[in-house]
Amino acid sequence: MHFHILGTGAVGCHVASLLRMTNHKVTLILRSQKALQDFKAHNQSISLTLKGKSASVSGFDSMVLPSAPSQGPPIECLVVATKAQSVIEAVSPLKSRLTKNSTLLLLQNGMGVVEELMDTVWHGQTSPRILVGVNRHATQRTSAFKIINHSGWNDPEGLVVGERLQQGESPRDDSPVLKTLSEIKDLSLSIVPWEDLQNRMAKKLIINASINPVAALLDFTNGGMIDDNPYTMNLMRELCYEAYSVLENLLPGETAESLFESVIGILQITRQNRCSMVQDMNAKRPTEVDYINGYLCRIGKNQGKILKVHQTMVDLIHAKERVAKP
Ligand SMILES: NC(=O)c1ccc[n+]([C@@H]2O[C@H](COP(=O)([O-])OP(=O)(O)OC[C@H]3O[C@@H](n4cnc5c(N)ncnc54)[C@H](OP(=O)(O)O)[C@@H]3O)[C@@H](O)[C@H]2O)c1
Known part of the structure; x- marks a missing residue:
């Protein structure tokens, strides 16, 4: 082939x-x-x-x-x-x-x-x-x-x-x-099957959308996101709950809290890693934020919901990309 x-x-x-x-x-x-x-x-x-x-x-x-x-x-x-x-x-x-x-x-x-x-x-x-x-x-x-x-x-x-x-x-x-x-x-x-794939994509999207922009704005490792920092924890929880509110239909058997536990679980087992958005930002490359948090904002809009925390992350990431532009 x-x-x-x-x-x-x-x-x-x-x-x-x-x-x-x-x-x-x-x-x-x-x-x-x-x-x-x-x-x-x-x-x-x-x-x-x-x-x-x-x-x-x-x-x-x-x-x-x-x-x-x-x-x-x-x-x-x-x-x-x-x-x-x-x-x-x-x-x-x-x-x-x-x-x-x-x-x-x-x-x-x-x-x-x-x-x-x-x-x-x-x-x-x-x-x-x-x-x-x-x-x-x-x-x-x-x-x-x-x-x-x-x-x-x-x-x-x-x-x-x-x-x-x-x-x-x-x-x-x-x-x-x-x-x-x-x-x-x-x-x-x-x-x-496609429905199963959509379920996996939605779960991965929520995890990425909760971690990536916060880590990229702060230039944190994954471990840094959970080490004695109630402020990053608050932000990630807000992002996770807001994301779940628009993708709930693709995630039977999950709750916003079970997904937040998955976010923390991933951060714990990848403590040394820097997520892809941190790497892109540091290399002065455009990030994929429009297909992660931006996608959630678009889905929200179609459902008549404004995802304020995700939209703020999209704006902040684009602002930082603009400053970093080579
Ligand atoms: N790397 C991973 O471990 C991993 C794991 C899971 C998912 N992903 C996802 O997989 C995708 C690819 O990631 P990656 O890590 O392979 O990225 P990457 O290393 O940056 O590779 C992207 C490639 O696309 C090329 N490209 C950019 N614009 C193009 C255009 N208009 N026409 C043709 N080629 C173009 C780039 O060219 P230049 O060489 O000129 O930049 C580069 O070779 C991303 O969505 C990423 O999030 C990556």
């Missing part, structure tokens, strides 16, 4: 390497001529550290992302591994190569990307098959095309994927992409 990888950072290089290591044809779609130069300087290979062992993975095809709609044969599977805010810009030029027989695998954190793609790229027209993944692999890009996969291969739910069905479609059990990916042991893939 031929996979195209869009977004060649930590996640894109991780998936691309595992696919090449199992002899699949992989084309990397590079963002710019500069990325192509970096790839050539890296001998057109990816350096991957997995389970403590380093390897150089080669045999990739590559192309630079066109700036205008591109012609070419249909893409069989496009793995989209950019940050959430870059998906529309990155996928749009490839639309003419994505037919109803293509598959799109979206691997972003946060929520709202699928709806945005359907509204702005496909405008209700027939789209490719859309798979969405909740990715628990922790992968770090140390330099261009050099990555370390810290965890995930040993997690039974390393990558949980569900298919978003079009209106009126009934669940299918015949995705060649999922069959191929489930044969890659180190990806640790599990396949779940």
